Amino acid sequence: ADQVTPCSLVAMGGPCVVDGQSRPELDNFHGCRIEMDGKDWPTAEHYFQACKYPHDEEMREAIRQASSGMASWSLGQSSSGESFRTDWEQVKVDVMYTANLAKFSQNDKLRQALISTQGSIAAQGGLFWKTWNEILLERIREELRDLGSRDELLLKQRVELMDAWRAAAGSGDEHEVTAVTTWAAKRMVPPSAPVGSVAQVQLEGLDVALHTWVGDGIFRLDKLRPEANSQPHYRSATGGHLYLGVRHGRAAWCIDEVFSPQEATGAAYLPLASDGPKDLPMGARSWSCFDGSRHVESRLMLQVA
16 A cells, blocks of 8 residues: 555544544544545545546546545545546435545544544534534444444434435435435434325416426425424425414415415415315315515415325
């Protein structure tokens, strides 16, 4: 393997906090020696950034030789080149997991530093990387423990959380990725929608030129908030919402660009009888729809997409 001088053993991004203590060893910028792809890498961050360019050896080598984890990060921010992998958004958490698994499994001192901790790991950064760095480290910690001391339930849950991210990333839906990440920050998978809910519906009849957030009319179960007033909550890819709203005992199915389940009106709404069923109103119905100046009765169609 090629040799590279490891960076000094300091945290270059930000240490994690575990069990009330700051642990610089858990930082992705922490200097160490990792052997991957037949070469030595000075930090997990170096390897992570280089994986953005799997077929550009010159770029990978420049990143590998970067003077610090932060320098490697800077080099890796050029995402417009032809050599940048097109599926990066779908694989980046798995790549970070792979880099950290190598880091802690190949360096016994770092492995001991990780498995000596017990509590939740608190990383730094914005919602996305704070959450997934915490989860992948908690997963690796259990994977590297001896079998007798491993928390199998916690490990299973962390694997499930990463599986949920992978499925969301594969869908290409940014909102779904945000939803999975938001729940993962609480160490939870997104809650289930009410039993019997259809996965997506097609809306027809609403003025799309006026209500652009309707988009193509496809509304999918919202993974961030899949339920409203015991009924499914749907969201279009362009930010529209379909949900049951309830206010002062009055209930109505609402279609609007704002999710307000405590209200019983919207850009379009269908009032329900107080003692009647509250199920999603499939088929053609007469809804009260905003035409730009007032609400008028219009025929809208909801059907399974």
